[in-house]
Amino acid sequence: MRFRQLVITVTLAWLALFVLAPHILVLLTSLLSPDTQQLASYPFTMQSYTRLWEPVYASAFWQSFWLSLLTTVICLLIGYPFAWTLARLPKLPRALLLFLMMVPFWTNSLIRTYAIKLILGAKGLINSTLLSLGLIDTPLQLLYTPFAVIFGLVYILLPFMVLPLVTTFSKLDNRLLEAARDLGATPWQRFVQVILPLSMPGVIAGSLIVFLPAMGMFYVSDLLGGAKNLLLGNIIKNQFLVVRDWPFGAALSITLIVLMGLLLWFYVQANRRINRQGGLDDNAL
Amino acid sequence: MTLRAIVSSVLCVLSVAAHADGKVVVYNWAEYIPEGVLEQFTEKTGIKVEYSTYDNNETMYAKLKLQNGKGYDIVVPSTYLVSRMRKEGLIQPIDHARLTNYKHLDPDLLDKPYDPGNQYSIPYLWGSTAIGVNSDDIDPASITGWADLWDEQWRGKLLLIDDMREVFHMAYKINGVSTNTTDPAQIEQAYEKLKTLMPNVLVFNADAPREPFLAGDVSLGMLWSGEASMAQEENAAIEYVYPSEGAGFWIDNFVIPAGAENVENAHKFLDFMLRPEVAKQAVEEIGYATPNLTARDLLDEETRNNPIIFPSADVVKAGEFQEDIGEEANALMNDYWEKLKSGQ
Incomplete structure (x- = not known):
């Protein structure tokens, strides 16, 4: 019992010091007045939040939103069948494949992003292959485009989509599928009416942990997108490091956090609905 | 103001732990020092170099500002930033008497409006x-x-x-x-x-x-x-x-932040970087022009006459x-x- 108390105390202290306190600082900073001399100063003001509605930031926000959404959809389209296949495999090959998927994580993602640069460049792997096959005459412009940014984001974030889906699929009760078949459901009906609803918690969980980091991964768009302001993360980074408007950078961060909160709330609501409909509960994730 | 005080006091605590004798903390542009120079400096003086890099003036300035001019002994701002940092008291005067190699510098590139008399800055490369x-x-x-x-x-x-x-x-x-x-x-x-x-x-x-x-x-x-x-x-x-x-x-200049902890070593480092043979190496490897006249004479003719590195007077005037x-x-x-x- 004392051990349990100790663990709880340590965890709470850790969270308070390194999660709660910094976030309160960010929140306070976002309410201060910008001051390039002192980084932030009194009085308290909502000025930074009203600036969010300036067209330049609103449109950057939408651009960032669409890029992240597209990344999520692509991850889902690739990850869903992959996770299904993986979950159906016998234990040993499944463990091996999951292990192989985790191996790239041993290398820093920044270094892997540099490697993507080499692959997508004008003299990179893709272009030189296509050129030598005679399929194209001049190198395709792949690097420094939104395509390259999405490519990099999908590459880095795909495992985060696959893992929750594999868990969901491997917990899926096979007898339900057999019952559906016995009752005359076609493969398509079995997918739409049985598999898809049952895997929704995995889909939502995976989508959330792909979508949210995608909005902030400024180094991917710095390196692969040509350092244009493509993601919200780029703008936040610039506000802190280059423009030195800390309150505004903090306001942007808070906006991102609020958005994350809203999406999590949506996740909980969706889960409840699925539960009411007799789907999986959260414990099955 | 209070926020900055909190943040900088946290950073202070962190930097106290790193404080030690016999070192100099250098914060320089990426790819902006000839290879082996830091090792040579340590070999000659016994002073260790802690080295890190940035890729734009604003990043360096933001860090220095946040830490109240503490944490680094040498940074390398461009001209326009030197005058700003000087006005804000972020950098301290440099003792020319301790720089035996100051005499090698080109008078044409000294005593500019951004720092009259070069009291606060020593040109490195331009x-x-x-x-x-x-x-x-x-x-x-x-x-x-x-x-x-x-x-x-x-x-x-x-x-x-x-x-x-x-x-x-x-x-x-x-x-x-x-x-x-x-x-x-x-x-x-x-x-x-x-x-x-x-x-x-x-x-x-x-x-x-x-x-x-x-x-x-x-x-x-x-x-x-x-x-x-x-x-x-x-x-x-x-x-x-x-x-x-x-x-x-532009001219990039060595300056000593106001809160530098190893001022003595910073001067030694500056004097070392002003040595003609080191300045010569910088031109050869980094490809920028040196304000060091003695070093310019040491360069081979091809480098000295390379218009990319040393543009003609007309180009500079335009x-x-x-x-x-x-x-x-x-x-x-x-x-x-x-x-x-x-x-x-």
């Missing part, structure tokens, strides 16, 4: 910002000025230096105004001009703008003189064109050196800069 052209893809003779970058045929093809002042310089020169203007109308005009350039931009780069040229991803764009001469060593086709409207010039433009103009340019980078 260079220019002009146009890089890959002559394999583009005839360099067809590119004569900044205005040529606006041509529609370069849609989605250009590299720009990821630096506000450098990019605005192009528009200022085309509009025929000073690169150090603080006039809001002139700044806005420059923004309007640059807006029409943005569709041509493929990539912004400030850590190694030569890399996209060498990788074949771009064939035209802004380039720094040192990057151009380094690029030429790998690919002779990459040429450097001084634009007719005037190139941008161009303009960057100076501090003050907070207001800076903030205004920042707003426009954010818009430009977001494609607006």
